[in-house]
Amino acid sequence: MTQPLKRHLVLIGLMGSGKSSVGRYLSGVTGIPFVDTDALVEAHERKRVREIFADSGEEYFRELEHEMIGKTMLETTPSIVATGGGAIIREANRKLLWQHGFVVYLQAGIDLLLERTSRNSSRPLLSISDPRLKLEELLASRAPYYEQADLICPVSAKNIQEVGEFILAVWKKSAHFPAAGSGT
Ligand code: S3P
Numbered sequence: 001m002t003q004p005l006k007r008h009l010v011l012i013g014l015m016g017s018g019k020s021s022v023g024r025y026l027s028g029v030t031g032i033p034f035v036d037t038d039a040l041v042e043a044h045e046r047k048r049v050r051e052i053f054a055d056s057g058e059e060y061f062r063e064l065e066h067e068m069i070g071k072t073m074l075e076t077t078p079s080i081v082a083t084g085g086g087a088i089i090r091e092a093n094r095k096l097l098w099q100h101g102f103v104v105y106l107q108a109g110i111d112l113l114l115e116r117t118s119r120n121s122s123r124p125l126l127s128i129s130d131p132r133l134k135l136e137e138l139l140a141s142r143a144p145y146y147e148q149a150d151l152i153c154p155v156s157a158k159n160i161q162e163v164g165e166f167i168l169a170v171w172k173k174s175a176h177f178p179a180a181g182s183g184t
Contacts, residue, residue, distance in 0.1 A: 006176040007078040009167075010101030012088055012146055014139060015123050016116035017106035018155055018163060019082035025164040027080050032178065036082045040068040049084075053124035062090065069093050073100040078178035085138070086125075088145040098148070102176040104167055105149035109156045110135050150174075 009026065011019040020036055027034035038049055041064045045052055052061045065084055072081055073096040081101060087093050097103055113135050117126050126134055146152075151170050155163050171177050 013106035023082040
């Protein structure tokens with residue numbers, strides 16, 4: 001039996017793993033539109049993620065994140081989706097992401113994540129005295145979900161283009177690469 005088509009490409013992984021950069025790269029080479037669920041939440045609230053956490057709390061953000069994941073995944077036009085690092089925490093999100101998306105985990109080591117995320121203060125969960133410990137805790141609790149991805153892509157020794165090309169090669173060979181002009 002043929003597998004049902006997973007029309008979107010979904011990038012998951014911790015903060016700083018390169019989901020948005022790789023997503024934009026893949027969108028550029030395939031012409032498939034890029035969607036960033038954090039950006040959808042920000043546009044909806046007209047606030048940055050950091051401000052949403054500060055003003056309304058994480059749970060409020062998670063509700064909006066869930067709403068945006070639902071809208072994105074049920075969209076019939078294929079897209080390349082960068083999720084927030086915590087999108088996989090909720091079972092309902094995992095169902096949507098895995099059912100409608102070819103899910104790729106960008107697997108990065110803590111040193112790389114720390115180096116990248118320390119460049120700006122946009123991540124409320126890491127605006128604390130020991131971001132390394134927090135990243136280690138998040139990785140320990142989330143890895144079981146990340147590792148359920150259709151494809152695990154180690155990123156620490158690769159640049160954005162190499163990561164993108166690796167994913168593209170596997171995705172194209174899978175049954176899930178959208179045909180040109182495909183709206184299904
Ligand atoms: C979060 C990751 C962030 C953003 C929010 C929470 C998380 O997205 O959704 O700050 O829980 O890991 P990025 O992974 O794109 O930084």
